[in-house]
Amino acid sequence: MHPAFRNIFIVFAFGILSIEPVFAAAMGAADARHLLNRAGFGARPADVAGFARLSRTEAVGRLLFGPTVDVPSPPDDLLEYQSPAMLRAQDKEVRKQEQRRRVIGLRAWWLAAMLKAPTPAAQLRERMTLFWHNHFVSSLQKVRSTKLMVEQNQLLRRHALGNFDELLHAVSKDPAMVIYLDSATNRKGSPNENFAREVMELFTLGEGNYSEQDIKEAARAFTGWSIERDTGEYRWRPFAHDNGSKTVLGVSGNLDGDAVLDILLAQPQTAELVVRKLWREFVSATPNEQEIRRIARRYRDANYDTRVALRELLNSQAFWATENRLALIKSPVDWIVGTLNTLEMEAPDSQRLSLALRQLGQDLFAPPNVRGWPGGEAWINSSTLLARKSLAERLLQRDGRTDLREALLDPSYQLK
Amino acid sequence: MKRREFLNCLGGAGLMALTPGLAIAAGSSPYDRLLILIELKGGNDGLNSLVPFSDPDYRALRPQIGIRRDEVLQISERMGFHPSLQTLMPLWQAKELAVLQGVGYPKPNLSHFRSIEIWDTASTSDQYLAQGWLARSFVLSPPPATFAADAVIVGSQDMGPMTGGGRVVALSNPQQFERMARLAEGGGAARGGPLAYIQRVESDIRHAALKLNGLGTDFNFSTEFPQSGFGNTVKTACQVLGSGVDLAVLRLTLSGFDTHQNQPGVHGNLLTQLAKGLTALRSALIELNRWQQTLVLSYAEFGRRPRENQSRGTDHGTANVHFALGGAVRGGLYGESPNLARLDGSGNMGFSVDYRSVYATVLERWWRQESRQTLGGRFAPLGFIA
Numbered sequence: 032m033h034p035a036f037r038n039i040f041i042v043f044a045f046g047i048l049s050i051e052p053v054f055a056a057a058m059g060a061a062d063a064r065h066l067l068n069r070a071g072f073g074a075r076p077a078d079v080a081g082f083a084r085l086s087r088t089e090a091v092g093r094l095l096f097g098p099t100v101d102v103p104s105p106p107d108d109l110l111e112y113q114s115p116a117m118l119r120a121q122d123k124e125v126r127k128q129e130q131r132r133r134v135i136g137l138r139a140w141w142l143a144a145m146l147k148a149p150t151p152a153a154q155l156r157e158r159m160t161l162f163w164h165n166h167f168v169s170s171l172q173k174v175r176s177t178k179l180m181v182e183q184n185q186l187l188r189r190h191a192l193g194n195f196d197e198l199l200h201a202v203s204k205d206p207a208m209v210i211y212l213d214s215a216t217n218r219k220g221s222p223n224e225n226f227a228r229e230v231m232e233l234f235t236l237g238e239g240n241y242s243e244q245d246i247k248e249a250a251r252a253f254t255g256w257s258i259e260r261d262t263g264e265y266r267w268r269p270f271a272h273d274n275g276s277k278t279v280l281g282v283s284g285n286l287d288g289d290a291v292l293d294i295l296l297a298q299p300q301t302a303e304l305v306v307r308k309l310w311r312e313f314v315s316a317t318p319n320e321q322e323i324r325r326i327a328r329r330y331r332d333a334n335y336d337t338r339v340a341l342r343e344l345l346n347s348q349a350f351w352a353t354e355n356r357l358a359l360i361k362s363p364v365d366w367i368v369g370t371l372n373t374l375e376m377e378a379p380d381s382q383r384l385s386l387a388l389r390q391l392g393q394d395l396f397a398p399p400n401v402r403g404w405p406g407g408e409a410w411i412n413s414s415t416l417l418a419r420k421s422l423a424e425r426l427l428q429r430d431g432r433t434d435l436r437e438a439l440l441d442p443s444y445q446l447k
Numbered sequence: 448m449k450r451r452e453f454l455n456c457l458g459g460a461g462l463m464a465l466t467p468g469l470a471i472a473a474g475s476s477p478y479d480r481l482l483i484l485i486e487l488k489g490g491n492d493g494l495n496s497l498v499p500f501s502d503p504d505y506r507a508l509r510p511q512i513g514i515r516r517d518e519v520l521q522i523s524e525r526m527g528f529h530p531s532l533q534t535l536m537p538l539w540q541a542k543e544l545a546v547l548q549g550v551g552y553p554k555p556n557l558s559h560f561r562s563i564e565i566w567d568t569a570s571t572s573d574q575y576l577a578q579g580w581l582a583r584s585f586v587l588s589p590p591p592a593t594f595a596a597d598a599v600i601v602g603s604q605d606m607g608p609m610t611g612g613g614r615v616v617a618l619s620n621p622q623q624f625e626r627m628a629r630l631a632e633g634g635g636a637a638r639g640g641p642l643a644y645i646q647r648v649e650s651d652i653r654h655a656a657l658k659l660n661g662l663g664t665d666f667n668f669s670t671e672f673p674q675s676g677f678g679n680t681v682k683t684a685c686q687v688l689g690s691g692v693d694l695a696v697l698r699l700t701l702s703g704f705d706t707h708q709n710q711p712g713v714h715g716n717l718l719t720q721l722a723k724g725l726t727a728l729r730s731a732l733i734e735l736n737r738w739q740q741t742l743v744l745s746y747a748e749f750g751r752r753p754r755e756n757q758s759r760g761t762d763h764g765t766a767n768v769h770f771a772l773g774g775a776v777r778g779g780l781y782g783e784s785p786n787l788a789r790l791d792g793s794g795n796m797g798f799s800v801d802y803r804s805v806y807a808t809v810l811e812r813w814w815r816q817e818s819r820q821t822l823g824g825r826f827a828p829l830g831f832i833a
Contacts, residue, residue: 420630
């Protein structure tokens with residue numbers, strides 16, 4: 032064969048191999064359950080049946096590109112913005128009770144979005160929204176406003192399976208974040224380093240990949256990002272911005288905040304940090320660094336298209352490996368939403384749901400600190416474990432499903 | 448296993464074990480000395496608990512809610528207790544009560560959630576640790592397996608300083624805990640990984656429930672426990688001890704100290720509950736013959752701001768007053784009285800005692816353990832334990 036033809040032949044043959052086989056093996060119910068439990072919350076019988084007929088790669092494709100629906104808007108009162116001045120003017124007891132009611136409504140709204148997510152793709156989008164909530168942490172404890180928390184949540188959902196580059200730029204100027212990490216008080220001449228530190232340590236590079244000097248310089252670049260206290264809207268304040276020269280990770284110039292974020296995104300450690308966290312979320316508690324570097328490279332080459340990272344993770348050998356089945360501890364949200372979804376049970380009312388989340392140890396919209404919920408074994412102590420078990424009993428008794436008692440009380444029910 | 452059998456099991460090494468020091472080590476543990484933590488949740492107002500009544504700055508900062516000179520229970524030339532702490536006076540006079548002044552940490556955080564996390568994990572202000580300071584101690588030097596649990600929590604579900612290590616159970620009463628523990632009868636013994644971890648927590652629960660209810664020797668206290676929420680918490684804690692089990696730590700919580708408005712009535716009521724509860728605790732521990740072997744210690748996320756606010760209350764502050772009680776406690780005042788003439792930018796007090804020095808006293812003097820590794824640095828113990 033002529034050498035040129037031989038090459039063409041090889042390319043052609045390779046192409047056929049890489050095309051998805053038309054009659055790929057159906058993965059079966061066990062694989063379908065594994066994938067649905069990890070990518071969504073629980074596994075509804077109909078979704079298991081549907082996925083069982085697909086090959087693994089087809090199912091992953093369906094998760095990443097399948098149909099979703101819009102999440103309904105929350106009740107109007109959660110979207111009323113109350114400025115700090117308005118809050119101060121209210122009677123404290125009234126304000127406290129009002130806030131408690133709103134917070135319960137806020138948590139119930141998101142839980143309903145998870146419970147009612149109609150397709151596996153819509154479930155994955157909610158899981159990724161939760162993943163980003165635990166990455167770009169903001170908390171009601173400091174932000175106070177349910178409106179700003181709803182808006183941040185919607186922002187995270189819009190970018191949940193989108194582009195990390197765009198998400199980082201957007202969430203950094205998100206009003207809840209501007210309040211939570213004190214950007215609003217970061218001004219020329221009196222810098223507040225909170226956002227600069229956390230964006231490097233937790234959102235992008237990770238500890239050890241920057242210096243204290245980088246933080247100082249970056250904080251100056253982030254000056255000017257602020258909010259309008261009366262409306263809660265983002266506001267650029269040019270007079271608070273430091274126009275001097277700064278040097279961050281070796282790049283110098285009159286950098287502004289967006290320029291610094293671009294410098295952070297250009298570092299390989301950023302993609303690795305995000306992929307390592309996705310690994311812990313979807314695959315196992317022990318990261319495989321070689322695989323993480325491989326997937327992170329793809330992620331960065333694909334301009335931080337999060338679907339590319341997820342496709343690689345969910346199609347990886349490690350994801351399907353026997354030793355990684357039932358190897359992750361369910362979060363409280365996994366437990367509650369997953370149980371209701373899998374058993375197709377009706378959800379308890381908002382107040383009970385909110386209380387259950389608290390007893391199991393995951394107050395949505397109020398992670399414990401800027402690092403988020405540590406997850407894994409930290410979800411389980413004697414209190415939270417007994418809380419899971421007594422919740423299981425209450426749900427089963429309510430629905431007369433005591434035949435499932437043994438399964439739900441078994442230690443392995445805490446795993447997914 | 449009896450001690451004699453244990454020594455025999457050691458065979459050749461048994462000879463060495465018969466040397467006095469080691470023989471004692473086989474039968475007793477440093478954790479035989481009990482620690483009872485009292486969390487004053489919300490941030491107790493230390494400045495109105497131990498009042499610098501003669502300080503003109505105090506009267507200027509607290510024109511409405513300050514405790515009047517003629518009301519305080521004077522304990523020194525300058526300082527006196529809030530009148531609601533009346534029942535603690537006999538303990539003070541018996542030198543069984545140490546009052547620790549100005550307890551705090553550098554770069555104080557004013558958020559309830561973050562500041563209690565700092566206290567619970569013994570971290571610096573900008574350090575995030577996953578494990579509580581007592582959990583670290585339990586992991587470094589585990590209490591004996593014969594103990595019902597390393598720690599029992601009463602009146603809260605939060606693991607606090609015991610987060611992330613050791614055998615810790617929370618209960619509101621022993622009977623209900625036993626009923627709940629029946630839900631943890633999964634059994635099994637996985638080799639490792641998350642399943643083994645969950646099975647271990649379940650087995651800790653079963654072990655505690657068995658010990659707590661298996662002895663059937665409920666102690667009949669002649670102590671009268673106060674009829675209050677905290678009184679019940681104290682009673683439950685004493686019933687746990689009265690069943691004859693061994694524990695290293697008990698943690699009790701009294702909530703409601705976040706007194707932003709109309710503080711005087713609320714705070715007086717809380718301090719009454721605290722003082723009466725502590726007095727009952729002492730009396731019950733004396734009945735159990737454990738008072739000499741018990742250290743009671745209060746803690747909270749922060750103190751409150753010296754200047755009262757517009758609602759006759761106080762906002763979040765920094766350095767605070769804490770109490771240490773017990774038969775072996777060396778009573779008196781420790782640390783420096785607050786300097787109200789020198790407040791920081793947010794109008795708060797500086798500290799004179801790092802809170803980790805209080806922890807170092809527990810670890811080094813009470814339990815005879817190292818503290819540097821547990822606390823992430825060297826903090827000098829205080830003198831309230833010899």
